[in-house]
Amino acid sequence: MDTAMIEARDLKRTYKAKGKSIEAVRGVDLSVRAGEIVGFLGPNGAGKTTTLKMLCTLLEPTGGTAVVAGHDLRGDPVGVRRAIGYVSQAGSTAPEARAGEEIVSHAKLYGIDPKTAEARARKLLADLDLADVWDRNCGSLSGGQRRRLDIVMGLIHEPKLVFLDEPSTGLDPQSRANLWTHIRKLRDEMGTTVFITTHYMDEADSLSDRILIIDQGKIVAEGTPAELKKRVSGDTITLTLRRAEDAVEAAGVAGMLPGADVPVADGHIVRFHVPDGGSALPVLLAEFTKAGIEAIGVEVNRPTLDDVFLTLTGRSLRE
Amino acid sequence: MTFFSDTWTVFTRAMRLSLRQPMWVAIGVLQPILYLTLFGPLLVPLANAPGFPPGDAWTVFVPGLLVQLGIFGGAFVGFGIIAEWRSGVIDRELVSPASRTALITGRVLRDVVVLVVQAIILIVCALFFGLRVPVGAAVLGIIMIGLLGAAFSYFSYSAGLAMKSEDAFAPLVNMVSLPILLLSGILLPMSLAPQWLQLLSDVNPFKHIVNAVRALFRGEVGTFEVGLGLMLALILIALGAWAGKRVFELQTK
Incomplete structure (x- = not known):
């Protein structure tokens, strides 16, 4: 048929x-x-x-x-x-x-x-x-x-x-x-x-x-x-750490996650992208515990179709 | 055949909408009645002047007014189709399987019905002023006016839909209809004109249509004048229908 x-x-x-x-x-x-x-x-x-x-x-x-x-x-x-x-x-x-x-x-x-x-x-x-x-x-x-x-x-x-x-x-x-x-x-x-x-x-x-x-x-x-x-931009994970000196180490750990891009550390904040934030987060937090890093805030942002469009064309849909 | 049922569907819808706005029909018929009242009496003493065509003032003047009604009644309908296009009605009809020619012909038929009603009102009013016309001749005259009005409606819808802008359409209508009006001897017969003006009006088909209706009103049915006018009206309708079909088809090109 x-x-x-x-x-x-x-x-x-x-x-x-x-x-x-x-x-x-x-x-x-x-x-x-x-x-x-x-x-x-x-x-x-x-x-x-x-x-x-x-x-x-x-x-x-x-x-x-x-x-x-x-x-x-x-x-x-x-x-x-x-x-x-x-x-x-x-x-x-x-x-x-x-x-x-x-x-x-x-x-x-x-x-x-x-x-x-x-x-x-x-x-x-x-x-x-x-x-x-x-x-x-x-x-x-x-x-x-x-x-x-x-x-x-x-x-x-x-x-x-x-x-x-x-x-x-x-x-x-x-x-x-x-x-x-x-x-x-x-x-x-x-x-x-x-x-x-x-x-x-x-x-x-x-x-x-x-x-x-x-x-x-x-x-x-x-x-x-x-x-x-998922295909285009992945989820954005934003970590807030208690101590600024942990940020570099946290960035190193996060960068080891499968599919992650290079994390950017800025003061207490570390930001990076992974294909699937929901499944990456538990792994990441377990690693942090092992390494003695204390995260006081975690945020996962799902990409919007606007992000998709921006990544695909370099322009925003709203233009 | 789907053409006839589609035409009927489009016609009944258009007619219903017109009947909801009787003001416009009234305004349309008011204008020739004003001419009849305020201009017609001026012609009565002129009827004996040299060069005035045969027949009294009213059998000369009323056919002219009828033709004017046909021209102006038809010429302005294009505004309506621009509004319909803007409200999405035209696209909605074009996306249906309806015959393209039916979409325009249904609307033209509505205009013809309105025009015929106006023409009857005008003739009845003119009877009170002293018009004497055989019933058969009046009926034939009205049929010719209906044909003329249909041709103008077709042209007007074609131009309106092709332009899609009232601002462009209004000057076009004025530019086209004014010379047609002046060169067809509607207000004063062209036989009063100097020769160069007569020659100019000879190439205006509408003058021959006016003359044909005047001949009909004098009771001359089988003459060359009437035949010529009728033939011209039919040619105009055919051209108009062809243009209308073409413009509706071009909407999707």
């Missing part, structure tokens, strides 16, 4: 502006399996939205191939459109239109009869805590409600694969957390494959089974959040 949901090879997009051509996406290879939640992480302008729009048939690639939900992107764009849902960061509804009518009208474009559409829409709205918005104007909804309404619009035809473009941008922390719960439910309860772009590290970190990192139009890393963090 073929469980690939997206299979893209050397996908490229070049824009022409004022006689110059700009390579927004410079050869992206990516695979997404059915039932995965994949986070597509990168700074603004990295090519996230361009890649997403290509996979959604909203933008023709200038090079490369892709099979999305079993349909060839170039050969059968209508087949792709039938199978996918797309939730844009720009929204999907007219402010003066009523929520329920927008959903049913959208469903009709997929050939769904209004009765089925309404039944599905009411259920989806209830699932996303929007049960009472049916007759309300879309423009009168809050930012978080509108974003969830966009998701309902994108799911009304029960797509196998849904693309979410920066779904939590502009939402308050509580709405974001709610949204994440709903996105997880999508996969857990309906088996929907979710492809989500974000420039928030915490979002990619907490939602995704797997993360793809894109920078300057190319995929620069991929893996589970844990793998990525």
